[in-house]
Amino acid sequence: PPKVAILSATEMVHAKISSTVEAAALCKMAERGQITGGLLDGPLAFDNAISKEAAAAKHIASSVAGDADILLAPDLESGNMIAKQLIYLAGADAAGLVLGARVPIMLTSRADGALARVASCALAQIFIRSRLSRAL
Known part of the structure; x- marks a missing residue:
């Protein structure tokens, strides 16, 4: 499974830095099985x-730290x-894809080639095929 690094300004959880609390x-949630398909660590x-x-x-000590496949900002x-x-x-x-809507939205920069x-x-197609195969 992909290794997902959930990024923040620090690796310590601080109540006043919301991204650290959200990462934790x-x-x-991943530990409880509510999020699957990847190995998460953060902040x-x-x-x-x-x-x-x-x-x-x-x-x-982490199998994700220093070896992340995905950086989640x-x-x-x-x-x-x-x-x-x-x-x-x-x-x-780069490839840009926004998730959460009824369909994936490709998002690229005006400067992208x-x-x-x-x-x-291609990423949108992979995502759609993955959703369709799970639905069957």
């Missing part, structure tokens, strides 16, 4: 999510910044 709640700061060395330095603004940093600074490719648009279409 999502992890508890994790970005460095802990992508670097085993950073996670080890902070004594974070706490909101649209931070997710957008992370995505654009990965694209422009690390040469990453053809690859990002095709990847978004």
Whole structure:
């Protein structure tokens, strides 16, 4: 299953930082089987999510930390910044998909090229086929 790092500014839960509380709640829901299909951990700061060395330095024992397949941002603004940093600074490719509506919504940037648009279409198709196969 994919390893999902639920991002926040810190790896510690703080009542005044809502994204840490929300990450902890999502992890508890996964622990109870309310969320399935992935291995969740959070809150994790970005460095802990992508670097085993950073996670080890902070004594974070986790199979997700430093080896995340999915980075789950706490909101649209931070997710957008992370995505654009990965694209422009690390040469990453992107696909955009908004879930929660009756149908998936492909979401790309006006600056995205053809690859990002095709990847978004492919991701939408994978999502739809997955939903259809579960319905049968």
